[in-house]
Amino acid sequence: xxxxxxxxxxxxxxxxxxxxxxxxxxxxxxxxxxxxxxxxxxxxxxxxxxxxxxxxxxxxxxxxxxxxxxxxxxxxxxxxxxxxxxxxxxxxxxxxxxxxxxxxxxxxxxxxxxxxxxxxxxxxxxxxxxxxxxxxxxxxxxxxxxxxxxxxxxxxxxxxxxxxxxxxxxxxxxxxxxxxxxxxxxxxxxxxxxxxxxxxxxxxxxxxxxxxxxxxxxxxxxxxxxxxxxxxxxxxxxxxxxxxxxxxxxxxxxxxxxxxxxxxxxxxxxxxx
Amino acid sequence: xxxxxxxxxxxxxxxxxxxxxxxxxxxxxxxxxxxxxxxxxxxxxxxxxxxxxxxxxxxxxxxxxxxxxxxxxxxxxxxxxxxxxxxxxxxxxxxxxxxxxxxxxxxxxxxxxxxxxxxxxxxxxxxxxxxxxxxxxxxxxxxxxxxxxxxxxxxxxxxxxxxxxxxxxxxxxxxxxxxxxxxxxxxxxxxxxxxxxxxxxxxxxxxxxxxxxxxxxxxxxxxxxxxxxxxxxxxxxxxxxxxxxxxxxxxxxxxxxxxxxxxxxxxxxxxxxxxxxxxxxxxxxxxxxxxxxxxxxxxxxxxxxxxxxxxxxxxxxxxxxxxxxxxxxxxxxxxxxxxxxxxxxxxxxxxxxxxxxxxxxxxxxxxxxxxxxxxxxxxxxxxxxxxxxxxxxxxxxxxxxxxxxxxxxxxxxxxxxxxxxxxxxxxxxxxxxxxxxxxxxxxxxxxxxxxxxxxxxxxxxxxxxxxxxxxxxxxxxxxxxxxxxxxxxxxxxxxxxxxxxxxxxxxxxxxxxxxxxxxxxxxxxxxxxxxxxxxxxxxxxxxxxxxxxxxxxxxxxx
Numbered sequence: 001x002x003x004x005x006x007x008x009x010x011x012x013x014x015x016x017x018x019x020x021x022x023x024x025x026x027x028x029x030x031x032x033x034x035x036x037x038x039x040x041x042x043x044x045x046x047x048x049x050x051x052x053x054x055x056x057x058x059x060x061x062x063x064x065x066x067x068x069x070x071x072x073x074x075x076x077x078x079x080x081x082x083x084x085x086x087x088x089x090x091x092x093x094x095x096x097x098x099x100x101x102x103x104x105x106x107x108x109x110x111x112x113x114x115x116x117x118x119x120x121x122x123x124x125x126x127x128x129x130x131x132x133x134x135x136x137x138x139x140x141x142x143x144x145x146x147x148x149x150x151x152x153x154x155x156x157x158x159x160x161x162x163x164x165x166x167x168x169x170x171x172x173x174x175x176x177x178x179x180x181x182x183x184x185x186x187x188x189x190x191x192x193x194x195x196x197x198x199x200x201x202x203x204x205x206x207x208x209x210x211x212x213x214x215x216x217x218x219x220x221x222x223x224x225x226x227x228x229x230x231x232x233x234x235x236x237x238x239x240x241x242x243x244x245x246x247x248x249x250x251x252x253x254x255x256x257x258x259x260x261x262x263x264x265x266x267x268x269x270x271x272x273x
Numbered sequence: 274x275x276x277x278x279x280x281x282x283x284x285x286x287x288x289x290x291x292x293x294x295x296x297x298x299x300x301x302x303x304x305x306x307x308x309x310x311x312x313x314x315x316x317x318x319x320x321x322x323x324x325x326x327x328x329x330x331x332x333x334x335x336x337x338x339x340x341x342x343x344x345x346x347x348x349x350x351x352x353x354x355x356x357x358x359x360x361x362x363x364x365x366x367x368x369x370x371x372x373x374x375x376x377x378x379x380x381x382x383x384x385x386x387x388x389x390x391x392x393x394x395x396x397x398x399x400x401x402x403x404x405x406x407x408x409x410x411x412x413x414x415x416x417x418x419x420x421x422x423x424x425x426x427x428x429x430x431x432x433x434x435x436x437x438x439x440x441x442x443x444x445x446x447x448x449x450x451x452x453x454x455x456x457x458x459x460x461x462x463x464x465x466x467x468x469x470x471x472x473x474x475x476x477x478x479x480x481x482x483x484x485x486x487x488x489x490x491x492x493x494x495x496x497x498x499x500x501x502x503x504x505x506x507x508x509x510x511x512x513x514x515x516x517x518x519x520x521x522x523x524x525x526x527x528x529x530x531x532x533x534x535x536x537x538x539x540x541x542x543x544x545x546x547x548x549x550x551x552x553x554x555x556x557x558x559x560x561x562x563x564x565x566x567x568x569x570x571x572x573x574x575x576x577x578x579x580x581x582x583x584x585x586x587x588x589x590x591x592x593x594x595x596x597x598x599x600x601x602x603x604x605x606x607x608x609x610x611x612x613x614x615x616x617x618x619x620x621x622x623x624x625x626x627x628x629x630x631x632x633x634x635x636x637x638x639x640x641x642x643x644x645x646x647x648x649x650x651x652x653x654x655x656x657x658x659x660x661x662x663x664x665x666x667x668x669x670x671x672x673x674x675x676x677x678x679x680x681x682x683x684x685x686x687x688x689x690x691x692x693x694x695x696x697x698x699x700x701x702x703x704x705x706x707x708x709x710x711x712x713x714x715x716x717x718x719x720x721x722x723x724x725x726x727x728x729x730x731x732x733x734x735x736x737x738x739x740x741x742x743x744x745x746x747x748x749x750x751x752x753x754x755x756x757x758x759x760x761x762x763x764x765x766x767x768x769x770x771x772x773x774x775x776x777x778x779x780x781x782x783x784x785x786x787x788x789x790x791x792x793x794x795x796x797x798x799x800x801x802x803x804x805x806x807x808x809x810x811x812x813x814x815x816x817x818x819x820x821x822x823x824x825x826x827x828x829x830x831x
Contacts, residue, residue, distance in 0.1 A: 015424040112466035129466050
C-alpha cells in the first residue's frame with residue numbers, strides 16, 4: 001500500500017472522528033480505506049488501524065530506524081524496520097510506539113524553511129530540500145543562533161551538518177562558540193561535505209568524521225558554559241557557501257549511526273561517496 | 274498618561290490587514306512573540322478603557338457587548354444563527370461555540386480548527402466551517418451537543434504555508450451550492466518548501482511586493498460541488514474577506530486595498546471574471562496564452578499592465594481608502610424587513626481598522642450593479658477588528674471582532690447593534706441620472722438646507738490600477754452642481770451636475786443637511802462609483818493625462 005506519486009489526491013484526507021476524545025483519522029490510500037485511531041500508551045502512542053479494500057495481498061508499514069520511537073505490532077511480520085501484514089491482518093491491527101529517549105537530536109534544522117524572509121530570493125537547493133546561506137545572496141548575512149549551550153550537553157554531544165564552502169569564504173565556521181571555538185568545514189572546494197564531531201564529555205577531545213570516514217581526534221574540547229553555539233558564522237564573519245541538515249545531539253553517536261545518516265543523505269542528495 | 278496616549282495611537286497606526294511586516298508572523302521567531310505580547314497588552318488596555326466607558330451608541334441604535342465564552346480567546350472569525358435562534362460563532366484559536374441570547378450561556382461545540390474564518394449553521398447537529406486548510410463539516414452524531422465527526426468536505430486548493438493563506442466563507446446560494454474565497458499569499462512571508470498542490474513560480478510574476486499565488490487558486494472564488502469537488506469560478510482577488518448573495522442570487526465579494534487594489538472595494542462576481550490582482554491568473558486554463566500576451570515577467574507595466582486593465586472587472590462599489598474604509602470584511606444584506614431601521618434590503622459591510630460599519634446602496638446601470646457607500650455606524654463604542662456580521666432572528670446586527678491571532682491592531686469579542694425605533698436623518702439611496710444624481714432620504718429634509726447647490730459640491734476622482742500598494746486619489750475635480758430640485762415630500766433631491774465622467778468616484782459630504790424635524794444628517798459622507806453612465810459609456814483605458822490634483826497615498830490611515 002503506497003501513495004501514488006502522480007495522483008495529487010492520494011492519500012486523500014477525509015476527516016476524523018473523536019472516540020473518547022481521541023482522533024480516528026480517516027483517509028484513502030491507493031484505493032484502500034484507512035482508519036487510524038491515535039491513543040496514548042505508556043511512554044508513547046498506540047495506533048489502531050482498520051484498513052479495508054486493500055487492492056493487493058500485503059500491506060507494508062515502513063518505519064524510520066533512526067526515529068525517536070521503537071515500533072511493535074500485534075500481528076504481521078517485522079523485518080528490520082518494516083512490518084508486513086496480509087490484507088486480512090490489515091483489517092484490524094495495532095502498532096505501539098515507545099519513545100527512545102535521546103535518539104533524536106536535541107535540535108535539527110532541515111533548512112527548508114528557516115530564515116527566508118522573501119520569496120523573491122530563490123532558496124538554494126541543499127542536500128535534502130533547501131539549504132541555509134549564511135553569507136546571503138547579496139543580502140544582509142544571516143546568523144543562526146542554535147539556542148544550545150555546552151551546559152546542556154554535559155553528557156556528551158554530536159554536532160553534525162552538511163557544508164559547501166566556497167573558496168573565497170572568510171571563515172570555515174559551521175558551528176562556533178565565541179570567537180575561538182569552532183567546528184570547521186573540511187574543505188573550501190565548493191562541494192558538499194558531511195561533517196560530524198563527537199564529544200564523549202565536556203573534557204573529552206572531539207572525534208571528527210568527514211563524509212562518513214573517521215578523521216581521528218581533534219585537540220578541541222566541548223567545554224562548559226551557557227553561551228550558545230552559532231551556525232554558519234563566527235562573530236560577524238559569515239561563511240560563504242551553504243549549510244544543510246544541521247543536527248545537535250545531546251549524546252555521542254556511535255560510528256555506525258554517523259555513517260548511516262551520511263550514507264542516506266548522500267544518496268538522497270545524489271552525492272557520490 | 275503619556276504612555277497611555279502613546280499606546281492607543283500605536284494601535285491605530287499599526288499595519289492594516291494584509292500589510293503585516295515580513296518577519297512578524299513567520300520566520301521572525303522572537304520578534305514575533307514580543308510584538309504579539311505588546312499588541313495583546315494594547316488590546317487589553319483598550320478593552321479596559323472601553324469597559325470603563327461602557328458600550329456606547331447613537332440615539333438611533335444601541336450597542337451591547339456580548340460576554341465572551343469562558344476559556345476562549347474571543348477573536349471571532351465567523352457567525353451564523355441556528356434555526357432555534359442560537360448564535361454559532363467560530364474563534365481564531367479553533368473553537369466553535371453556541372450562544373443562547375436568552376440565557377446568555379455559551380457551549381463549546383467543536384475545537385481544534387485552524388484559523389476558522391467563516392461558519393454556516395445548517396442545524397444544531399451540522400455546522401460547516403471554513404478553516405485554513407479545508408471546508409469542514411462538523412457533525413454531532415450522537416446528539417450530545419458536541420461535534421464528534423469532523424469531515425473534510427473539500428480541500429482541493431493549494432497551501433504554500435504562507436501565513437496569509439486565509440479561507441473565507443462558506444456561503445450558500447438559493448440552490449444550496451456552497452461558495453468560498455481563497456486569499457492570496459503575502460509577500461511579507463514565504464512559500465514553504467513543502468506545499469500542498471502544484472507549485473507554479475509564475476505566480477510570483479506580478480511584482481516584488483505583491484501578494485502571490487504559487488499554489489492553486491490563491492486569489493480565487495470557488496464553488497464546492499455536491500461531491501466535494503472544487504470549481505474555481507473567478508480570479509483576481511487579493512484578500513476577499515467576505516462573500517454574500519444578494520436577494521436576486523448575485524454574488525458579491527469584498528477585497529482589501531493593497532497591491533493591485535488601489536482602494537478597497539465590493540465586487541460583483543460573475544463566472545470567468547478577473548477582478549484585478551493578477552497573481553492567480555496563472556491558474557486559469559488559458560494561462561499559457563495569457564503569459565505570451567503579457568510578455569516577460571514581471572508583468573507590471575507597459576502593454577502588460579494595459580492588457581490586465583482591459584481584462585479586469587472594476588469593483589461595483591469602491592470604498593475610498595482612509596476616507597471610508599481600509600480593510601473591509603463581511604457583507605450582509607438587511608433582510609430584517611424593517612426591524613433594523615430604514616435600510617431594509619441594503620448591504621452592510623464591516624471595516625477592520627476602526628469601529629465602523631459601512632452601508633452600501635446598489636442599483637443597476639447598464640445591466641450591472643454599481644452604487645454608493647457611506648458609513649452606517651462609526652465608532653460610538655463599536656470596537657475595531659470588526660470582520661464579521663450576522664443578523665439575528667430579532668433583526669439585531671451582531672458584529673464579530675478579531676485581531677486575527679497574529680497581532681494586528683484590533684478589538685476582540687462580539688457586539689450587537691439594535692435599532693431603537695427612531696429614524697436617523699440619512700441618505701437612503703443615491704441614483705445616477707443622465708445629468709447627475711438623485712438623492713433619496715430616510716425622512717423629509719428641510720427644503721432650505723437640501724436645496725443649496727453648494728451642499729452637493731463634492732469631488733470626483735479615480736484610483737490607479739498598478740502593482741504598487743494602494744493608490745493616491747487621481748485627477749481630483751470639484752463638482753459643479755447646476756441645479757437642485759427637492760421633491761414636495763422632501764424625500765428626494767434631484768441634483769444636476771455640469772458634466773458626468775465614467776470611471777470616477779463621486780464623493781459628497783452632506784454635512785449641514787437637516788431633516789424637517791431638525792435632526793442633522795448622521796452619516797454625511799457618501800461615495801458613488803460611476804463605472805457606467807446611463808448613456809453606456811465606461812472609463813477610458815488607459816486614462817488620459819489627469820488635469821486635476823492628486824491626494825493621499827496607499828499608506829494613508831484615517
